[in-house]
Amino acid sequence: GAGVSQSPSNKVTEKGKDVELRCDPISGHTALYWYRQSLGQGLEFLIYFQGNSAPDKSGLPSDRFSAERTGGSVSTLTIQRTQQEDSAVYLCASSFGLFTDTQYFGPGTRLTVL
Amino acid sequence: AQTVTQSQPEMSVQEAETVTLSCTYDTSESNYYLFWYKQPPSRQMILVIRQEAYKQQNATENRFSVNFQKAAKSFSLKISDSQLGDTAMYFCAVRDNYGQNFVFGPGTRLSVLP
Numbered sequence: 001g002a003g004v005s006q007s008p009s010n011k012v013t014e015k016g017k018d019v020e021l022r023c024d025p026i027s028g029h030t031a032l033y034w035y036r037q038s039l040g041q042g043l044e045f046l047i048y049f050q051g052n053s054a055p056d057k058s059g060l061p062s063d064r065f066s067a068e069r070t071g072g073s074v075s076t077l078t079i080q081r082t083q084q085e086d087s088a089v090y091l092c093a094s095s096f097g098l099f100t101d102t103q104y105f106g107p108g109t110r111l112t113v114l
Numbered sequence: 115a116q117t118v119t120q121s122q123p124e125m126s127v128q129e130a131e132t133v134t135l136s137c138t139y140d141t142s143e144s145n146y147y148l149f150w151y152k153q154p155p156s157r158q159m160i161l162v163i164r165q166e167a168y169k170q171q172n173a174t175e176n177r178f179s180v181n182f183q184k185a186a187k188s189f190s191l192k193i194s195d196s197q198l199g200d201t202a203m204y205f206c207a208v209r210d211n212y213g214q215n216f217v218f219g220p221g222t223r224l225s226v227l228p
Contacts, residue, residue: 033216042118042205043218089157102149103216105159 002026004106006092012112013082021077021109025094032075033103034067035091043091049075082113116141116208118219126225127196134181135191135222137206145211148182148189153221154202162204165189196226 005024013019025032034046046059049069060066064082069075079086089110093103117140127133139148150162165173165182172180177197181190189208193200206219 035218042220043207045216091157091159093159102161102164104161105151108157110157 004092004094004104006090006106006109008109009107010110010112012114014114015084016081018078018080019082019111021079021090021092021111023075023077023092023094023106025073025075025092026104027073029094029096029104030072031095031097031103032069033093033095034075034077035093036061037089037091037108039088046077079111082111084113087111087113116143116146116210116217118206118208118217120204120206120219120222122222123220124223124225126227127193128227129196129198131196132192132194133196133224135193135204135206135224137189137191137219139187139189139206139208139217139219141187141208141210143210147209147211148180149207149209150178150180150189150191151205151207151218152200152202153205154199159205163191193224198226198228200224201226 007022032049035043037043047054047067051072052069064080067077089108091108093105095103119138121136146167148165152160152162163173163175163178172182177194179192203221203223205221209216
C-alpha cells in the first residue's frame with residue numbers, strides 16, 4: 001500500500017510569511033508524528049497525534065508553530081511568521097498504534113526561509 | 115530524559131566488507147525500544163532494524179544485525195557484505211514503551227566505496 005506522503009517536497013518562503021506543511025499518513029494508522037531535522041542534526045520531536053488529539057504540545061519550538069489533524073487522517077503543521085532558524089526538513093511519520101508500533105516516515109518537506 | 119549518542123559522524127567501508135556503527139543511549143525507562151533508521155539522499159527514513167529491550171537475543175535482518183548490550187546501554191549496528199546502496203545517514207533511536215519519548219541520535223554518514 002501507499003506510504004506516508006508529505007507536501008510540498010520543497011518550500012521556499014520569505015521571512016515573516018506563514019507556511020503550511022501537509023502529511024498524509026498510511027491508511028489505518030491512528031498515530032501521527034512530526035519531527036524537524038536541521039542541517040547535519042538528528043531528528044527533533046515536535047508533536048504527536050493519537051487520532052485527532054495532540055495531548056502534549058511541549059515539543060513545539062515556539063508559539064508560532066501549531067499542528068492539527070482532522071478526521072484521524074491528514075495533518076497540517078503551520079508555522080507563522082517564519083524565521084530563518086525555521087529552515088529545516090520537516091518529517092512526518094505514522095504508526096498503527098501509539099504504544100507498540102514502528103513509525104514509518106514520509107520523505108519530508110524541505111523548508112527554506114530567506 | 116532519554117539521550118542517544120553516535121560518536122562516529124562519518125564512516126566509510128569498501129563494498130562487500132563489514133562495518134559496525136556505534137550507538138550508546140541513556141534512559142530511565144525499564145522497558146523501551148531501540149531502532150536503527152537509514153536515510154539515503156532521497157530523505158526517506160527507512161527502518162533498518164528494531165530491538166525490544168526486554169529481549170536478550172540480538173535482532174537480525176538479512177545483512178543487518180545489532181549487538182545489544184543492555185547493561186552498557188550500547189546498541190551497535192553491523193552491516194555485512196556492504197553494498198553501494200547502503201550509502202546513507204544512519205540514525206540510532208530510542209523510544210519508551212508508550213511512544214511518547216522518541217529520541218534520535220545525530221546520525222552517522224556511511225559511504226560504501228566501490
